[in-house]
Amino acid sequence: MKYETVIGLEVHLQLATRTKAFCGCSTKFGQKPNSQTCPVCLGFPGSLPVLNEDAFRFALKVALALNCKIQKIIKFDRKNYYYPDLPKNFQISQYDMPLAYDGVVRIIAEGAGKDIRLSAYIWKKTRESSCIRKERITALSITTEAACRFLR
Amino acid sequence: MKELYSLSAHELQKMIAVGEVDPATLLDAIFDRIGSLDKKVRAFALADKTKANDRLKRASEKKLGRLYGIPILVKDNICVKDEATTCASKILAGFRPTYDATVIRKLEDEGAVLIGKANMDEFAFGSSCETSCYGPTRNPWDLERIPGGSSGGSVAAVAADETIAALGSDTGGSIRQPASLCGVVGLKPTYGRVSRYGLIAFASSLDQIGPITKDVRDAALILNVIAGYDEMDSTSVDVPVPDYTKSLTNDVKGLRIGVPKEYFIKGLDKDIENSVKKAIDVFKKLGAKVSEVSLPHTEYAVSTYYIIAPAEASSNLARFDGVGYGFRAKESADLIDMYLKTRSEGFGDEAKRRILLGTYCLSSGYYDAYYLKALKVRTKIKEDFDKAFKDCDCIVTPTSPTAAFKIGERMDDPLSMYLSDVYTIPANMAGIPAISVPCGFTANGLPIGLQILAKAFDEGAIFRAAYAFEQNTDFHLRKPKL
Numbered sequence: 001m002k003y004e005t006v007i008g009l010e011v012h013l014q015l016a017t018r019t020k021a022f023c024g025c026s027t028k029f030g031q032k033p034n035s036q037t038c039p040v041c042l043g044f045p046g047s048l049p050v051l052n053e054d055a056f057r058f059a060l061k062v063a064l065a066l067n068c069k070i071q072k073i074i075k076f077d078r079k080n081y082y083y084p085d086l087p088k089n090f091q092i093s094q095y096d097m098p099l100a101y102d103g104v105v106r107i108i109a110e111g112a113g114k115d116i117r118l119s120a121y122i123w124k125k126t127r128e129s130s131c132i133r134k135e136r137i138t139a140l141s142i143t144t145e146a147a148c149r150f151l152r
Numbered sequence: 153m154k155e156l157y158s159l160s161a162h163e164l165q166k167m168i169a170v171g172e173v174d175p176a177t178l179l180d181a182i183f184d185r186i187g188s189l190d191k192k193v194r195a196f197a198l199a200d201k202t203k204a205n206d207r208l209k210r211a212s213e214k215k216l217g218r219l220y221g222i223p224i225l226v227k228d229n230i231c232v233k234d235e236a237t238t239c240a241s242k243i244l245a246g247f248r249p250t251y252d253a254t255v256i257r258k259l260e261d262e263g264a265v266l267i268g269k270a271n272m273d274e275f276a277f278g279s280s281c282e283t284s285c286y287g288p289t290r291n292p293w294d295l296e297r298i299p300g301g302s303s304g305g306s307v308a309a310v311a312a313d314e315t316i317a318a319l320g321s322d323t324g325g326s327i328r329q330p331a332s333l334c335g336v337v338g339l340k341p342t343y344g345r346v347s348r349y350g351l352i353a354f355a356s357s358l359d360q361i362g363p364i365t366k367d368v369r370d371a372a373l374i375l376n377v378i379a380g381y382d383e384m385d386s387t388s389v390d391v392p393v394p395d396y397t398k399s400l401t402n403d404v405k406g407l408r409i410g411v412p413k414e415y416f417i418k419g420l421d422k423d424i425e426n427s428v429k430k431a432i433d434v435f436k437k438l439g440a441k442v443s444e445v446s447l448p449h450t451e452y453a454v455s456t457y458y459i460i461a462p463a464e465a466s467s468n469l470a471r472f473d474g475v476g477y478g479f480r481a482k483e484s485a486d487l488i489d490m491y492l493k494t495r496s497e498g499f500g501d502e503a504k505r506r507i508l509l510g511t512y513c514l515s516s517g518y519y520d521a522y523y524l525k526a527l528k529v530r531t532k533i534k535e536d537f538d539k540a541f542k543d544c545d546c547i548v549t550p551t552s553p554t555a556a557f558k559i560g561e562r563m564d565d566p567l568s569m570y571l572s573d574v575y576t577i578p579a580n581m582a583g584i585p586a587i588s589v590p591c592g593f594t595a596n597g598l599p600i601g602l603q604i605l606a607k608a609f610d611e612g613a614i615f616r617a618a619y620a621f622e623q624n625t626d627f628h629l630r631k632p633k634l
């Protein structure tokens with residue numbers, strides 16, 4: 001049996017906002033662990049997320065640059081899972097309604113132009129280390145359709 | 153002269169303003185009352201006179217606000233900085249928030265004095281105040297009976313004159329149902345009218361904070377203070393806050409009142425049906441235009457609610473894992489063991505039941521069939537109200553199908569407990585405001601409540617109807633013998 005290679009890409013990029021995705025805490029690099037926190041990013045009971053306006057604006061810029069259509073209604077979803085560095089035990093991300101959709105970038109492959117269709121989802125990046133410092137930095141996830149059949 | 157503790161906030165407000173009452177004397181009277189009664193009523197999860205005195209002192213040092221010197225009790229799921237805030241659950245034992253909820257900040261900015269935290273059903277899961285880790289609160293009208301729930305402590309304390317007013321939260325009736333069962337006024341404002349920053353979430357698409365008071369004017373005074381947009385709560389809506397006391401006109405001439413035919417059904421207690429029908433006659437006599445309306449999807453409200461609310465609760469309660477704060481089980485072998493032991497030991501039975509139900513409804517493969525479908529039914533329920541409010545300004549119904557039941561009576565029968573909220577759940581589903589006001593007593597002398605609903609952000613219509621009803625009846629003036 002012969003398999004055909006079909007590839008889709010998920011590209012993550014960090015948005016260079018001065019504050020975190022859903023609170024006003026600084027994202028400045030190199031500070032003392034857990035020094036840039038508040039009830040919201042610590043996931044304390046009763047606290048609520050408020051979307052960072054810059055994050056939204058930056059994501060829109062990327063979306064427009066990638067020729068996307070912009071969703072009329074912006075919706076966030078919860079991805080529930082238990083992990084000790086995830087204070088609320090759910091991640092706020094976009095699931096079935098990406099911020100931007102139907103985007104396209106043209107690449108040159110094997111001498112010919114190919115269109116790659118894609119969508120962009122906002123999500124918050126959880127920290128990779130055992131401190132809350134990086135919790136909730138905004139990330140943008142750009143996913144292409146699984147249609148890159150021409151790559152060898 | 154009447155005892156200070158028995159007065160309403162608006163009466164006391166006037167007396168304080170002219171120097172007739174010293175807020176410190178009032179606070180003493182309230183704490184004496186708590187000291188002599190709360191052993192019986194058990195409305196408080198926490199009452200701290202020293203701290204209340206400090207708060208009064210701080211209130212006196214500022215410009216005197218609209219609620220200066222008025223003692224207020226707060227439900228134990230609303231965060232108060234440095235005060236134990238537990239949702240009446242063992243899993244939050246020892247938790248002290250690092251910040252004040254927005255409603256607390258607003259009340260204190262206007263000089264109100266927090267006197268403590270009110271008992272409640274654990275995480276607001278219940279209609280009887282029996283699932284609290286502190287034990288049940290009792291109904292001041294009959295200490296063998298439940299006060300209703302989940303804001304049972306807030307409501308019982310108002311009914312027993314252990315506080316002047318209180319805050320509760322309402323997800324499916326948790327302010328209105330106990331207000332009905334204890335003969336006081338309880339308002340669930342429009343979803344988005346009052347900031348929920350600092351309210352420990354139960355079901356995020358349904359929860360709303362509201363006032364519990366001795367009369368309608370007090371509810372308007374408190375809503376004036378706590379309502380409004382808050383940049384810390386994206387679900388609060390930037391709609392101007394009118395002065396709600398302007399709606400207290402004692403005039404309902406021409407007000408269009410709808411009575412939904414689907415609400416007068418099997419299971420509705422006869423005494424309650426009679427009282428509500430008499431209440432409707434009062435409105436007719438006062439010149440309101442009463443007509444029948446239809447809310448055809450009412451019968452699906454309870455089952456839809458028991459998918460949406462537990463689903464959201466299961467996600468909201470995931471954070472109580474023993475890692476950062478609150479209770480942590482001892483001697484766990486590893487991380488997973490710590491999660492399992494902490495949550496098994498920390499949550500009560502009803503909380504576990506709802507987490508299981510909710511997790512199931514959200515799980516892969518069932519999400520579409522349960523949660524998503526329930527959201528669609530919810531839209532139908534909301535459309536029922538949209539349609540009905542084309543022909544009327546207010547809708548009038550019973551608040552609860554029965555009066556207060558005996559402690560323990562429904563604890564082994566969750567389904568009968570869930571039906572306590574059959575008349576209150578639709579307002580949460582539709583996001584609209586609703587109030588319960590006293591409208592009579594059963595043959596056993598237990599209070600009965602009348603529910604008045606209006607369209608979103610039209611609390612003014614509710615106040616207009618509720619105040620006129622109250623001014624032409626005397627049910628709100630009767631007090632339990634304690």
Ligand SMILES: [Zn+2]
Nearest residue numbers: 023025038041
């Ligand atoms: Zn923060």
